[in-house]
Amino acid sequence: MMQVLDITPKRWQDSLKQAITDPQELLDRLSLPNELLDQAKAASQLFPLRVPNEFLNRMEAGNPNDPLLKQILPIGDEFIQTPGFTEDPLNESEARPTPGVVHKYQDRALLILSGACAINCRYCFRRHFPYSENQLSGEHWQTALAYLKGHKELREVIFSGGDPLVTPDGRFSNMVADLEEIPHLERLRIHTRLPVVIPSRVTEQFIDTLQHSRFDSVVVLHINHANEIDDSLRHAVTNLKKSGATILNQAVLLKGVNDCADEQIKLSRALFSAGILPYYLFLFDPVAGASHFDIPIEQGKKIFAQMQKSLPGYLVPRLAKEISGKTSKTLLISS
Numbered sequence: 232m233m234q235v236l237d238i239t240p241k242r243w244q245d246s247l248k249q250a251i252t253d254p255q256e257l258l259d260r261l262s263l264p265n266e267l268l269d270q271a272k273a274a275s276q277l278f279p280l281r282v283p284n285e286f287l288n289r290m291e292a293g294n295p296n297d298p299l300l301k302q303i304l305p306i307g308d309e310f311i312q313t314p315g316f317t318e319d320p321l322n323e324s325e326a327r328p329t330p331g332v333v334h335k336y337q338d339r340a341l342l343i344l345s346g347a348c349a350i351n352c353r354y355c356f357r358r359h360f361p362y363s364e365n366q367l368s369g370e371h372w373q374t375a376l377a378y379l380k381g382h383k384e385l386r387e388v389i390f391s392g393g394d395p396l397v398t399p400d401g402r403f404s405n406m407v408a409d410l411e412e413i414p415h416l417e418r419l420r421i422h423t424r425l426p427v428v429i430p431s432r433v434t435e436q437f438i439d440t441l442q443h444s445r446f447d448s449v450v451v452l453h454i455n456h457a458n459e460i461d462d463s464l465r466h467a468v469t470n471l472k473k474s475g476a477t478i479l480n481q482a483v484l485l486k487g488v489n490d491c492a493d494e495q496i497k498l499s500r501a502l503f504s505a506g507i508l509p510y511y512l513f514l515f516d517p518v519a520g521a522s523h524f525d526i527p528i529e530q531g532k533k534i535f536a537q538m539q540k541s542l543p544g545y546l547v548p549r550l551a552k553e554i555s556g557k558t559s560k561t562l563l564i565s566s
C-alpha cells in the first residue's frame with residue numbers, strides 16, 4: 232500500500248519557517264502565469280514576499296485576482312511614486328519616546344514586540360519601519376518598562392509589531408509578567424494577524440498566559456476578506472475564547488480586495504459566525520509603494536452607508552482614519 236506523507240507542519244514555528252518567500256514558487260503553487268514573475272521578483276526587493284502555506288491554501292488556484300493573493304503578491308505598481316504617500320505615513324517616528332515604544336494616545340502605549348511577521352502584506356503602513364532600531368530585547372525592554380512605570384496615566388499596553396505573536400510563548404509570558412508588576416496598567420491588547428494566517432499559533436501556553444494574567448485582555452485580529460476565515464481559524468478562535476479575552480477585528484479598505492459593500496457585509500457576517508466582533512474598518516494609510524490600494528474617502532463612506540443599512544449595529548465596524556498628530560483615531564460618518 233502506498234504511504235501518504237503527512238506534510239502538514241506540526242508546530243507554528245515550522246509553518247513560519249516553511250512560509251513561501253520565492254515568487255517562482257508562489258506562481259507555481261497557484262498555477263499563475265509566468266508573466267507575473269519579473270514584477271514579483273523586482274517588487275519583492277522593495278519588501279520581501281512572505282506567505283504561509285495555511286494562508287496560501289485559501290486562495291483560488293489560477294486566479295490572479297484572488298483577494299487574498301492581491302494582499303501578498305509583489306507587483307510593479309509598488310514602484311509608482313505618488314505625492315503624499317510616505318515611508319512613515321502616521322509620523323510614528325515623532326511618537327517614539329524610547330526604542331520600541333510608541334506613545335501617541337493618552338492612556339495607552341504601543342510596544343513593538345517584534346520586527347517580523349508571518350505574512351508580508353503589501354499595503355502595510357509599517358513596511359518601511361526601522362525595526363532594527365526598535366528591538367525590545369534586553370536593555371531596550373528594561374528602558375521600555377521604566378518608561379511605562381513613569382507614566383502613571385497609562386492604563387493599557389498594546390503589543391504590536393511586526394507581529395507580536397512571532398515572540399515565543401515563554402518570552403511572551405515573561406513579558407506579560409513584567410508588565411503585571413506595573414500597578415497602574417489594567418489592560419493588555421494584542422494586535423496580531425498570526426492566528427489568522429497560521430491558526431496553530433493559538434497554543435495552550437498562549438491561552439494559559441492570557442487566562443491567568445491579571446490583565447483584561449483584548450486580541451485584535453486583522454482580517455480583510457471573508458475568504459480568510461476557514462475552519463482552522465474558527466477552531467483557533469474557539470480555543471482562544473477559553474482565555475477570556477475579548478476578540479475583535481480590524482480591517483483595511485483595499486482597492487481590488489474588499490472595496491465594495493457586498494464584500495464588507497460578507498466579512499462582518501463571517502467574523503461574527505467565527506466568534507469575532509468587527510471593530511474598525513480603516514481607510515488606507517498613505518504608505519509609499521502601496522498607493523494602488525487606495526480608494527477615495529467618499530467611496531469608503533458610501534460602502535459604509537450600505538453596511539449600516541444591511542447589518543445590525545453590532546456588526547458594523549467603526550469607519551476610521553488615522554491622521555498623524557491627532558490624539559485619537561478620526562471616525563468618519565457616511566454621507
Ligand code: SF4
Nearest residue numbers: 348351352355393424
Ligand atoms: S504588521 Fe500586520 S499588516 Fe503589516 S505586514 Fe505584518 S501582518 Fe501584515
